[in-house]
Amino acid sequence: MSPSPEKATMVDFQGDHPQDWPATQKWILMATIAVPLFLMPLSSTITTPAVNDIATEFHITSTITGPLALSLFLLTYSMGPILLGPLSELYGRWPVLQAGTLFYLAFDLGAGFCTSMTQLLIFRLLSGVGASASLAVGASIVGDVFRKEERGLPVALVSLGPVLGSCLGPIVGGFIADYTSWRWAFWSTSLAAGGFLILCFLVGRETYAPVLLLRKKAELIAEAKRQGNSEGRVWRTPFEKDETVGQLYRRTISRSLYFLATQPIIQALACYYGYLYGILLGSLDNTHWDAALHRALYRVPIGAQICAFVTDRVYRYQVCRNDGVGRAEFRLPIMVPASLLVPIGLVIYGWSAEYKTHWIVPDIGIALPLMGATIIFQCCTSYLLDTFPVYAASANGAVYIVRGFTGFGFPLFSPEMYAKLGYGWGNTLLALLALVIGCPIPFILWRYGERLRAASNFADQAK
Template identity: 35%
Template sequence: MDTTITSLPKSVEDQGAILTKLRSRDSTAPPIDPEKPSTQESNTSTLDKFDGIQGKDLEAGYGEFCPQKEAKPTETRIERLSISPSDDDTPDNPNLVAWDGVDDPQNPMNWPNSRRWSHIGIVSALTFFVGLCSSMFAPGVPQLMRQFDSTNEALGSFVVTVFVLGLAAGPVVFAPLSELKGRYIVQHIGTVGFTAFTIACALAPNMEGLIVIRLFQGIFGSVGITNGGAIISDIVKQEERGVALSMYSYGVLFGPIIGPIAGGFLNTAKGWRWVFWVLSICLGVITCLSFLIWRESYEPFLLRKKAARLRQETGNLALRSEYDSDLPPRVHFARGIARAICMLIFSPVVLSLSIYTGLVYAYFYLLFTTFTSIFSGIYNFSTDIVGLSFVGVGVGFLIGQIAFSNISDRLLKSLAAKRGGGFKPEYRMPPCLIGAVCIPIGLFWYGWAAQARAHWIVPLIGTSFVGLGNSIIFMSITTYTIDAYGMYSASALAANTVTRSIMAAVLPLAAPPMYAALGIGWGNSLLAFLAIAMMPVPWLLFKYGERLRRVNVEKFTYI
């Protein structure tokens, strides 16, 4: 329970009552009787000192008041990551600024459907083009290397994967910034920066310059992925998020699939620079639409802004929202960065989900490294149509999206009604169990079908199972994270995105030596065995997730 003092009583009698409560915790301290003048006089300096801890945690204040007793944080639970009102932050407090009732139209949860879905559409479109940028350029790498007289294949691969490293670096800054300054300004910084660096890619003078530009392109593009899920949590109720997140996930998952297909034809027809020009034009349209349509959606920022406006209008400096703090912005920003790192290190839920998502996402990119060699080498696909080998994964993604959007919210409501106790994030996990089974099936199927040189449709069917599993796992984990961490879902998603992007950038580098040593059959089998080892993760979270979210909470202080 939050014991933050927001308005310390100024009378000696009231202060004495509070001191009596505090000192009663220490068996060696005699009680204070506020009715006795002698006691009041003897404690004048003490009360002055106590008056200085206004706005602090009572336990921390007690540590200053009674230094013989070590101060400890009142709350060290990870639940503090989801702010809840303190005892003083109740409707009975006349100085508490909140929404004007449950139907307040200024509350993003009460926005009209047209505004909510326009925001979801912009976020989904931006995320889709982030996915396109990650892979659409890949078919043009040989042409790029010839133009810049480079024979370094590692450098050619890095010019593609460095974008994914940018996706890992960006959330560390943009996630806490969105929780401090709101989603609006951060989203605009991301879209403008992403568009600008995409244009710069089209004008890159050499390979080294393109690598640096691609890194910053990924950093600014990460805003769409990191803030997208958080924005959906701002404006869509928990029991309705399945459909919204399914639409958002289309961009995350289908962008990297459609990218190589479209990029192959565009590179052949117009050259690699036109890939970035086409992307720049599309991103320019999205940026203009976002400036026309976008509104701030982050509740703590909106209520802090409302409280500041009312203080100025009324002259009542005691007015505040439950999210107001006297800490300087730089401290809040540092805490935001620390929050994402601490969630990744100390929360078993965030850590396990980040590793699991990173593994299946890395498989997604790792398989891409084999498609060209397998389907052009074994099945004699031409350069123009080798991109069509990604269709199998795309079909699996589509099936997963449709299935998840139709069953997720229904299953959540059904389990809540059956078990009672309202909606729980763990009710998002059952579909993930299906996805966990599909991944190893698809890897075994694809690897051994290609090894046996079966008809080209057979390994493609195997890749569709990988796409199906990847799609369901990604959406289940994203929805679970948003439901579990609420307004701080941006930090939790940032931890997930950083881990996922690093693994997606690094693990594919191991593909060539692995397949050279083991072959396509046993190489994919090794990946499948790792996926089998991770299969218990969604089941454990469904069964024990609520308990696991409280493991090692003593490592957390309020961030």
Template identity: 35%
Template sequence: MADIEQAPQQTETAVEKERDGNEAFLVTFSPDDPENPQNWSKKTKWGVTAALTATGFNRIMLSTIMASAINTIAIDLNMTNLDRLFITNVWVLIWNLICGFANSKGLLLASRLLAGFGASAVYALGYGVLGDVWPPEQRGRSLGIYLLVPLLGAAFGPILGGLQAILAVASIPFVIETYAPLLLHRKAESLRKNTADPRYYAEIETREEGRSAAWKLQNSLSRPLRLLMFHPIVQIQAILGAINYGLLYFALSSFSSLFVSAYGEPVSISGFHYIALCLGEVAGAQICGPSMDYTYRKLTARAGGNSSPELRIPLMVPGAILTPIGLLLYGWAAQYNMFWLVVDLGAAVLSLGMQVFGTTLQAYVMDSYPEHVSSASAATQFLRSLTAFAFPLFAPRMYETLGYGWGNSMLAFLSIGIGLPSTGLLWRCGAKLRAKKQSSY
């Protein structure tokens, strides 16, 4: 009886030994394999990109979706002044629906908190999906669009709140699995079943063999933190991205009030100046996407066909230069009450530089961590969120003390003093830093 009970274990061990080092049974994608997400049709790839972009639009729109009704909500509630993308879509829609029927400020705040919990998924998963379906030499355009369109959600949120459900439903056909290791695992399972040969295996199975579900979950959830703590590439990207994002929110928090206090414009008119920031973002996306793909292909060809993430870096330099130029133009034009169009031009240059720098930096990290793009993105999102929260808190006090000229000059010095040296460091030492990184698995 004991021998019978041990037979399955012995058989499994024999199969495992036969698999070891036998690449004949390792399941991979062939160069033209239609199951490989990077070999999908352009229509499907752009459909997936559009679904991600629409989801990102919804997420950003959440932050301003209640703006047009905030006064009514405050009166009614006695408030003071003080896995899967589709599953998260449904989660967000449900909790936002509850917001609409909230009869207390506690329920409203709790509902918004839980809606935000679901909304965060796209920021962690979006870059990973784009990395799955677009090869490095075609990644620029999709990144530019993905990073641009959600930013428009902040402006359209108060107007198009009802559009959220329509976008979520329209995205359903393109919410499909893109993670290559999981697709290969499913392919290996299918081969084992159809051939009755248990020796077929995917690489992810050898790494996770014998691991419990709890270990897999713990390992996945802790990976962003481990990347942030031990991987220099992610640390540098997190710091640069956080500063870039913080400076943007710094400008956003003070831009409208500038035209009210210094130019005497009514609040209803001052908000239109945000169009300058939007135009800068649009121009940055349109310029950066095609330029990134073109530059990457040219530099790869010049290197004899040897591509590397560091080939993204040259395009970061214009962004690192344009950002402080925009800050200085915007700040000193405001300081001397120059014609409002000059201030708007400075703001547009600022947002253009940030868009170019941020998009290129994100592409660099995606290329550096192709298997764990989502975890790397989640690791950097933490610092970005902190600066987006903290920078606007001291913006009014800084401008009161230093004025717009010297205040923005200080920000410009901070931007160029960190941006350019870091870009040079990645160019010269990026390959060495990546070679020394600990396993991201």
């Protein structure tokens, strides 16, 4: 027979919630998590300029095998959060992040010593799994430590890293390929990963509220036992449910797939996020972007900065208009103009490249979709954090499932598409799909988002 409710002791925060921590401590954590969020996407594309050197050394003649070194990493990098995101909700953010980074370090270092293309592809596949740990927990840490009205700048920080890292990867890889061996592409990123692990050891601190309360509960039980007054008492946290460890494990691990199958909000954002990510990676693998892309990289932070400083102002303004009541949909207005930048930029770049116009035109054409995608990624992350605060890692993991498939597939088919359609019609097709897939989403969620959240058993859970 279970104890009476009077004997149950509820363990909760008392001014020590991560959102109550000093701002300095929060930003130290943000600066720390920004390192792998930049490093891992850079590692994904750093091999692009060395594809020919790798193929020559390993006597590879297939035009598909080379790009697989990029696509296989991206596949497991984006699919890894299916497992690691829910695990972070079971064991905590930092243990998963540190273990994943160590796993990445081992196989990334091994890739630099491989003696065949088969070994390289296997090492890239496995290193992508470890690299995905930062992707699984990065945005969730923001939701852990920052309140809704404070998330604009930190979300910009964690969203900028993957975009900037993916863009800078080919540049860094090209420099390495020109002046050293392609193997240093792996050794250099391994050294950086090792430095990050040391940084984690020095400043890392758990942020996930349910795990922190479980630790607090264990300390209280131990203290009660030492004092001899634990007899007949039950200790619980607000997040615990009556289930076995096995049931908890199965429920947690399957949550991302369940979200993708059942939550319309996640399904809509996953399609748009995945499509934009596929465009970005497919374009980065296209060497004709190089000159304009290098110049456009300086515009990427502009999109992040715009979203960082505007999104919180827009959110607070909407809250004031709504009698002080916040809604997740207040993250969506800035997504509307950003969703138009993508197709406009693709059309400008496609036809200016087709007719070989002055460099400023394709420069603008590339900069616009990069800025638009950066803002949209941030809006999607913020919306998911507000909608699924306790299960943010699983929600983002569900989005990354679709992102993984598009990141894997686009670099493989985009060269063939451009070869057959040309830059003009190829990018026009991508622009039309962006209009059809993405532009209606902010309007649909603005109108029906609150109703969809009310129908979900996982949305708007208390922190």
